[in-house]
Amino acid sequence: MQPVAAAVERLQALADSPRIRALAERFADAGHELALVGGPVRDAFLGRDAHDLDFATSATPDEILAVIAPIADTHWDIGRAFGTIGARLGELTVELTTYRSDVYDGTTRKPVVAFGDSLEGDLLRRDFTVNAMALRLPEKVLVDPSGGLDDLLAxxxxxxxxxxxxxxxxxxxxxxxxxxxxxxxxxxxxxxxxxxxxxxxxxxxxxxxxxxxxxxxxxxxxxxxxxxxxxxxxxxxxxxxPELPALRLEIDEHAHHKDVYEHSLTALTQAIALERSRGHAPDLVLRLAVLLHDIGKPATRRIEPGGAVSFHHHDVLGAKLATKRLRELRFDGDTIKAVATLIRLHLRFFGYADTSWTDAAVRRYVRDAGEQLERLHILSRADVTTRNQRKAARLQRAYDELEERIAVLAEEEELAALRPDLDGEQIMAILGIRPGPEVGEAYRHLLELRLDEGPLGPEAAEARLREWWAARPPV
CATH class of the missing domain: 1.10.110.30 (Hydrophobic Seed Protein)
Structure with a gap:
């Protein structure tokens, strides 16, 4: 938290920048009020830089455009129906909004836009007091009608x-x-x-x-x-x-198992730490996948003889449930597909930890993960939340080894490509066939050989293709 005096100086310096000062003077000359509002004011007290600036004004959208157009590098009115005009002033992106007092009518799914008549009224209609402070321009006077600064400090x-x-x-x-x-x-x-x-x-x-x-x-x-x-x-x-609170599975005296809700939150925390340590920016796909990776467990929970608890096929069901939920929340198709893939594959590594994988199994792991391989690495590692340090160390060593094997195979075999030694055109030329289902069958056969045995080379691949074709049952 920035000291109050330092934050005020920071706000005043921002208000004194040539672009903002010119903007404030133009609104004042036109007879309109203008104030820097919301997040940029809050962030000044938190010591954060503001790149996009929000302003509130007494001017209507048409009046905003009349003031801003002559000095803006570019401007847009995509939010005009809500009273908002956007503009770029040099390195600054700004949004200017007419004083608002939005409400729902109780039945519609979008707020009814109503323009207000004062800065104080606009601020009192905002979400939280820490976002309801403003710096009135060009006077540079802090306006805080609801005690936002006190709440910020607390x-x-x-x-x-x-x-x-x-x-x-x-x-x-x-x-x-x-x-x-x-x-x-x-x-x-x-x-x-x-x-x-x-x-x-x-x-x-x-x-x-x-x-x-x-x-x-x-x-x-x-x-x-x-x-x-x-x-x-x-x-x-x-x-x-609703899938999230459903993870708080009841634990009874006959079936002692880890609380899946707490496990999922711990896994998310560990995934974020891995995300940072591996040099990645915050990744929505990864975080969704980690949070939702076990949502298939409540529906697949079974008490086995002897009191053990099982969740057979929760990975498959979880991928379906995540797809349904994310579609309902209107996530884009690529995000949904990636999250579902990660959830479906999140148990695969534990088979490696229990048994020694062949090179073919490692290739299939890479093939099935595709573009999600790095995310799958993080999810699989983060999924280990056991307090048994010996078990945790064993799983970490196993995944270290798996990543090393993937790296070696990738260097030796161009593993990222994972294509057969012959493409579709070559398959058709060798077998003398036209485009159709047979080409796909042949391609998949060669891909399986590639996964099982590594690169064969064109000549050996052709021989194996002809051998397979000759042994294929007549249609």
Missing amino acids: RRLRTPIEPEVSFGDDPLRMLRGARFTAQLGFALEPATASAIEAMAGRIDIVSAERVGEELSKLLLAPDPVPGLRVLVETGLAEHVL
């Missing part, structure tokens, strides 16, 4: 007005509360948390796209786990991601 999330009213106006704010606990490391004020518990069902009127976007932002936070716990503990997860 690392507390509180709504500017009664939480029941705020969440009734826009239920998505409840999800934002979970997200900000993850992004900022703040805690929900008790009355705010209680209101979320009481009103969790209101999230159902929010569009799936908006819910999916908030969940994505939460998962991409430096530490998503506190936010996920808020979702589960307040009951929001029952409405937006």
Whole structure:
């Protein structure tokens, strides 16, 4: 947390930058109010740099355009229906929004846009007090009608007005509360948390796209786990991601097994640490896959003779459940496919740890993972959450060995390609056949040989192809 005096100096320096000063003067000359609002003001007190700046103004969208067009490098009005005009001013990207007071009418899935008439009124309609501060321009006066600075210093999330009213106006704010606990490391004020518990069902009127976007932002936070716990503990997860609270499997005296919910959160924390240590940026696909990798367990849980617990085929079912949930949340097809692939394959490594794999098995592991191989490496490693240090060390050594074998085979065999020694055109020329199912059968046969035996070379591959073709039953 930046000292208050330093943060104020930071805000004033930003306001004194030539581009912002010129913008503020143009709005003032045109008779309109202008203020820097929300995240950039909050982040100044947190010591964070602001790259995209949000402004609130008394000007209407048409009036904003009239002021901004002459000095902007480019501008756009894709958010015009919501009162927002975007522009680029040199290195700065800015959004300027007419004072707002959005509400839901209780039946629609999108907020009804209503323009307000004062900065204070606009701020009181925002989600949390820490986001409801503004720097009035060009005067450079801090406006904080709801005590946001005090809450910021206390690392507390509180709504500017009664939480029941705020969440009734826009239920998505409840999800934002979970997200900000993850992004900022703040805690929900008790009355705010209680209101979320009481009103969790209101999230159902929010569009799936908006819910999916908030969940994505939460998962991409430096530490998503506190936010996920808020979702589960307040009951929001029952409405937006019910597979997550379902992981809290009951543990009885006859079936002692690990709590799958806590295991999944621990695995996510470990995956994020591996993500960083391996030099990757925050990865939504990976984090979704780790969080959801065991969601097939509740439906496949069985008590075996002797009291052991099994979850046979939870990987296959989990991939199907994840696909269904992510489609309902309107995730894109590539993300859904990648997450499902990772969940379906997440148990594969444990077979390697138990028995020695042949080179053919290693090749198949790489082939089946495809573009998801690096993510599968991280997921498989993160999935080891046992407290048995000897077992954990053994599994880590096994995966180290597997990655080393993959690297050696890749160098020797161009493993990433994993194609047969002959392509479709060559297969048709050798066998004298036209395009059709037989070409695909031949291609797959050569691919299996490639996986089992490694590169054969064109001549040996042709001989094996002719041998297979001659032995093939007549159609």
